[in-house]
Amino acid sequence: MKRIGEIVLSVIGVLMSLLMVGTGAVFLYLKNNEAFLGYLDSGWSESQNAYTLDQLSQSGTMFIFSGIIGIVLGASAAMLLKGNCNPKIVGWGLIIVSVLISIISLFGAIPALFFIVAGIVTLVREPKSNAER
Numbered sequence: 563m564k565r566i567g568e569i570v571l572s573v574i575g576v577l578m579s580l581l582m583v584g585t586g587a588v589f590l591y592l593k594n595n596e597a598f599l600g601y602l603d604s605g606w607s608e609s610q611n612a613y614t615l616d617q618l619s620q621s622g623t624m625f626i627f628s629g630i631i632g633i634v635l636g637a638s639a640a641m642l643l644k645g646n647c648n649p650k651i652v653g654w655g656l657i658i659v660s661v662l663i664s665i666i667s668l669f670g671a672i673p674a675l676f677f678i679v680a681g682i683v684t685l686v687r688e689p690k691s692n693a694e695r
Contacts, residue, residue: 565643565687568680572640572656575676579632582669586625593618621667628666632673635659639680649684656681 592598593615602611636659642652660674660681 565646565649565684568684568687569640569643571676571680571683572636572643575660575673575680576633576636576640578673578676579629579636579663582625582629582667582673583633585669586622586627586629589618589622589625593622624667625669628663628670629673631666632659632663632670632677636673636677639677643680643684649687653681653684656684 599611602614606614635655639652639656639659643649656677660677663670663677664674
């Protein structure tokens with residue numbers, strides 16, 4: 563059975579996860595960037611600077627962590643769907659991945675939307691019987 567829709571949704575989720583990893587890397591880069599630190603020092607108090615740098619560090623780490631999970635598990639789910647290997651397990655796996663990355667990072671809900679839709683469609687879609695083919 564062709565599962566092109568589920569594969570496309572999984573790949574879009576992987577691309578969104580890749581975007582999250584890139585955003586997290588930018589956050590971690592900004593934490594150590596001299597121009598950005600100069601901008602912070604020019605208009606903000608010391609406590610605001612410390613809070614902002616702490617938030618950049620935490621959110622960058624969470625973006626990268628949940629993005630890597632989404633990339634690895636989403637890509638493996640897309641490959642398993644391409645081979646049509648046990649779609650029920652892959653569907654539940656996609657749903658579990660979406661919940662996991664949403665718990666780790668709130669912005670992980672963006673790729674999780676694609677993963678959960680692909681998982682639900684995988685579970686709901688009935689394989690064609692031999693008589694219908």
